[in-house]
Structure formats: C-alpha cells, structure tokens
Amino acid sequence: TQRLEQSPRFLSIQEGQDFTARCSSSTTFPQLYWYRQVPREGPVILVTLVKSGEVKEQRRMTAKFGEARKNSSLFIARAQPGDAGIYFCTGDNTGNYKYVFGAGTRLKVIA
Amino acid sequence: EAAVTQSPRNKVAVTGGKVTLSCNQTNNHNNMYWYRQDTGHGLRLIHYSYGAGSTEKGDIPDGYKASRPSQENFSLILELATPSQTSVYFCASGDAGTGEQYFGPGTRLTVL
Numbered sequence: 001t002q003r004l005e006q007s008p009r010f011l012s013i014q015e016g017q018d019f020t021a022r023c024s025s026s027t028t029f030p031q032l033y034w035y036r037q038v039p040r041e042g043p044v045i046l047v048t049l050v051k052s053g054e055v056k057e058q059r060r061m062t063a064k065f066g067e068a069r070k071n072s073s074l075f076i077a078r079a080q081p082g083d084a085g086i087y088f089c090t091g092d093n094t095g096n097y098k099y100v101f102g103a104g105t106r107l108k109v110i111a
Numbered sequence: 112e113a114a115v116t117q118s119p120r121n122k123v124a125v126t127g128g129k130v131t132l133s134c135n136q137t138n139n140h141n142n143m144y145w146y147r148q149d150t151g152h153g154l155r156l157i158h159y160s161y162g163a164g165s166t167e168k169g170d171i172p173d174g175y176k177a178s179r180p181s182q183e184n185f186s187l188i189l190e191l192a193t194p195s196q197t198s199v200y201f202c203a204s205g206d207a208g209t210g211e212q213y214f215g216p217g218t219r220l221t222v223l
Contacts, residue, residue: 035212043214044214088154090212098167
C-alpha cells in the first residue's frame with residue numbers, strides 16, 4: 001500500500017522566517033509532486049520532481065527529491081502571509097495513475 | 112476561465128437519499144479523479160477514470176459509484192447517503208504525460 005508521511009503537520013512562523021516541509025515513504029516513487037491548498041479552493045500544483053536527487057528552485061522555493069526516491073523536502077525562504085496554506089506531497093508508485101496524498105503540512109504565517 | 116468546475120458547490124442531503132456530484136473539465140485530459148478531504152486525512156482517492164466509459168476504484172470506493180459519460184464529465188454518485196459521507200469532495204483532471212493534476216473548487220456535502 002502506498003503511503004506518504006509528512007512533517008511537521010502544523011507550523012506557525014513569523015513573516016520572514018524560513019519554512020521546510022518534509023515528505024517520506026518506505027517505498028520508492030518514480031515522481032513526487034507538491035501542491036498547496038488555500039481555504040475553499042482545490043490544491044494547486046507547485047512543483048514536480050522526476051529525477052533521483054533532483055533539486056528545483058523557483059524564486060523563494062526549493063524542492064528536493066531524495067536519491068533513493070523515498071523522500072522529498074520543500075523549502076520556502078522568507079515566508080510571506082501569502083504562503084500560508086496546506087502543503088501536500090503526492091505520488092503514484094503503482095504505475096496506474098492512482099495517486100496517494102500525504103496528510104499535509106498546515107502553514108500559518110504571522111505578519 | 113476555470114478549467115475544472117464542480118457542481119453543486121454546497122449540498123445538504125438527507126440520510127438514505129441519492130446524491131450526484133458533477134465535474135466538468137476543459138483540459139482535454141484523459142484522467143479524472145474524485146477525492147474526499149477530511150481533517151487529518153489529506154485527500155483520499157474514491158474513484159478515477161482513464162477516459163470516457165472507464166471507471167476505476169480508488170482507495171475508499173465503498174458507498175460511491177462513478178460515471179464517465181464523456182471526456183469532459185465525471186460524476187460521483189452516492190446512492191444511499193450516510194452521515195459518514197459528510198465531507199468536502201474534490202474533482203481533478205490529470206495530465207497523463209506529467210502526472211500533474213488540476214483540481215476543481217470542491218463541493219461541501221453535508222448528510223443529515
């Protein structure tokens with residue numbers, strides 16, 4: 001059974017602080033995806049990781065995929081109130097487009 | 112304009128009643144998904160589809176049926192709604208090439 005564990009589950013930080021969300025599994029995933037969800041909306045794709053050891057940087061965000069394809073991290077520098085929301089990792093290791101989501105990291109940014 | 116739309120956005124149903132949630136996508140994606148979201152569980156896959164006429168069971172299909180009559184439309188059907196099905200339901204279309212999914216705004220269902 002696919003399973004993705006995320007940590008921390010909740011985090012409250014001051015504006016300007018850095019934030020790291022982590023995602024891990026006991027099984028390997030060919031790709032991992034990070035999404036962000038704000039209240040009363042569906043999740044929105046942030047980044048897709050497809051290569052072992054991959055690092056993707058987008059403005060203040062850095063996403064990493066572990067060498068063994070079992071873990072990933074999402075780092076956001078100098079968090080702003082607009083970064084608040086729930087961050088989910090997801091992937092499919094069945095090859096059947098059947099995705100499992102982690103429980104999410106809920107981020108609050110205090111201005 | 113929004114590429115994945117859901118209707119209704121809010122629904123109150125009675126126990127034992129039939130509920131149909133509808134989803135429409137204009138992304139021309141073959142794959143479509145229905146998830147439910149409950150506090151502490153993230154999103155859990157109920158049913159998904161590879162294209163018109165196809166429906167597949169996800170991780171929590173019991174009590175739900177799905178219908179994919181066309182590329183654009185994917186419905187979730189609760190034949191006999193129960194209070195345990197009170198939740199927020201999300202539909203998504205999926206790009207088979209990248210695996211990325213595009214979500215609708217959700218339907219908040221309350222079963223009394």
